[in-house]
Amino acid sequence: MISAVKGMNDLFGKRAVRWGRMEEDIKLLVSNANFTEMRTPMVEEIALFKRGVGETTDVVQKEMYDFLDKKGRHIAMRPEGTASVVRAFIEHGIAMNEPMPFKVFYIGPFFRYERPQKGRYRQFHQLGIEILGDETAQMDAEMIFTAFRVLTHFKIDAEVHINSIGCKECRPAYREKLVEYFASKKEHLCEDCKTRINTNPLRLLDCKICDPKSKYKDIPVMTDHLCGACDDHFKQLQKSLAIFHVPYIIDPFIVRGLDYYTRTAFEVVANTGGSQNAVAGGGRYDNLVADIGGPDTPATGFAMGLERLFDLIPEDFYSESMLSAGYALCDEAVDDLVHFAKHMSHHPIRFFADYKPKKFKKALQKADKTGAAFMFIIGEDEVKEKKILMKNMKTGEQKVYGQHEVMIIVR
Numbered sequence: 001m002i003s004a005v006k007g008m009n010d011l012f013g014k015r016a017v018r019w020g021r022m023e024e025d026i027k028l029l030v031s032n033a034n035f036t037e038m039r040t041p042m043v044e045e046i047a048l049f050k051r052g053v054g055e056t057t058d059v060v061q062k063e064m065y066d067f068l069d070k071k072g073r074h075i076a077m078r079p080e081g082t083a084s085v086v087r088a089f090i091e092h093g094i095a096m097n098e099p100m101p102f103k104v105f106y107i108g109p110f111f112r113y114e115r116p117q118k119g120r121y122r123q124f125h126q127l128g129i130e131i132l133g134d135e136t137a138q139m140d141a142e143m144i145f146t147a148f149r150v151l152t153h154f155k156i157d158a159e160v161h162i163n164s165i166g167c168k169e170c171r172p173a174y175r176e177k178l179v180e181y182f183a184s185k186k187e188h189l190c191e192d193c194k195t196r197i198n199t200n201p202l203r204l205l206d207c208k209i210c211d212p213k214s215k216y217k218d219i220p221v222m223t224d225h226l227c228g229a230c231d232d233h234f235k236q237l238q239k240s241l242a243i244f245h246v247p248y249i250i251d252p253f254i255v256r257g258l259d260y261y262t263r264t265a266f267e268v269v270a271n272t273g274g275s276q277n278a279v280a281g282g283g284r285y286d287n288l289v290a291d292i293g294g295p296d297t298p299a300t301g302f303a304m305g306l307e308r309l310f311d312l313i314p315e316d317f318y319s320e321s322m323l324s325a326g327y328a329l330c331d332e333a334v335d336d337l338v339h340f341a342k343h344m345s346h347h348p349i350r351f352f353a354d355y356k357p358k359k360f361k362k363a364l365q366k367a368d369k370t371g372a373a374f375m376f377i378i379g380e381d382e383v384k385e386k387k388i389l390m391k392n393m394k395t396g397e398q399k400v401y402g403q404h405e406v407m408i409i410v411r
């Protein structure tokens with residue numbers, strides 16, 4: 001038997017209905033905040049992610065789905081959306097042609113070769129928003145508020161963790177401090193962190209393998225080493241978050257797994273008592289557009305894992321819309337049932353017709369099995385009189401109506 005590729009899921013039935021409604025709600029929420037959709041290809045040249053996300057990140061080093069195409073071009077399935085949005089922003093000269101800030105959202109699949117487990121897949125979905133052309137802390141606050149707003153819409157209780165990871169001015173000196181601090185502790189670090197000390201020392205702070213942050217209590221943190229401008233930005237961020245009524249925790253160990261961040265970094269963790277996986281994460285990336293070859297453009301954004309969001313939505317958040325089913329009891333009734341199906345299609349009623357004639361008892365069993373709330377029956381008598389029998393499956397009550405009358409009743 002051929003099964004789906006490991007870590008990739010099929011979606012159908014009730015879950016697909018709920019998923020679709022979740023996406024509709026999200027689109028409405030972000031559209032109201034003036035984000036417009038941007039769709040970029042599922043694949044990009046691998047060089048984009050190497051340069052954008054960072055050569056030394058796990059995403060690029062270990063998790064990329066990549067291949068050579070027929071012309072030998074090195075292509076990667078997108079592991080995230082920010083680099084693609086920035087690539088498109090530069091390629092289409094958006095900085096010159098559109099008013100700034102440029103606000104976009106995307107919803108779609110992303111690919112990372114990770115060890116599959118609950119909430120972690122090899123094909124997963126993200127909602128992302130990106131705001132290009134604005135350097136203010138207030139915009140960071142609005143960006144974080146947007147993530148928070150999505151979660152509160154779905155009645156999810158979540159914690160926002162914020163940090164500042166500085167800029168080109170102040171981070172190098174802090175980085176040195178970190179390298180110095182860990183130099184004497186090398187033997188207690190995991191193999192990856194032994195390399196990270198030289199390549200990406202900030203990542204030591206959130207390593208889940210050797211977990212230095214729970215072993216050592218005096219690790220130097222970036223927030224104590226910010227330059228004046230970054231410190232002001234971080235203070236303003238906190239002030240604006242308070243105005244947006246977003247409760248937050250300052251967490252100096254939020255360093256993020258992607259290399260492009262400057263100043264604001266944040267993650268949102270749901271208060272479920274269970275897994276501590278972040279449902280959303282993001283921050284500011286003021287150098288990325290220039291690093292990929294575009295004009296100097298400050299930017300900020302986040303992405304939210306939709307599988308993780310989906311699992312957090314309370315069971316009763318969406319009530320199922322009522323289903324109605326139509327049956328013909330004889331060959332002569334089939335045309336009337338076709339007419340009836342056509343009429344029903346003009347109304348916001350979930351309806352399906354079964355065009356194979358069957359006995360009343362059989363139709364009842366079928367309607368019951370599909371979970372129909374109302375069943376419609378057309379038999380010989382109904383054909384003659386242009387009538388239809390409607391049965392309320394819950395109460396058992398049944399009544400004959402004119403075939404055009406029922407639409408008003410079930411609505």
Ligand code: HAM
Pocket residue numbers: 079080081082112114119120121122123124125126128129130257258278279280281282283285300301302303304305306307308
């Ligand atoms: P990220 O933290 O790598 O950030 O991913 C964002 C969210 O995607 C995570 O918090 C998680 O919910 C979800 N996610 C990531 N990997 C998986 C996986 N394997 N399975 C299921 N869900 C997953 C970014 O991707 C950045 N591009 C966010 C950003 C946008 N920063 C600025 N703008």
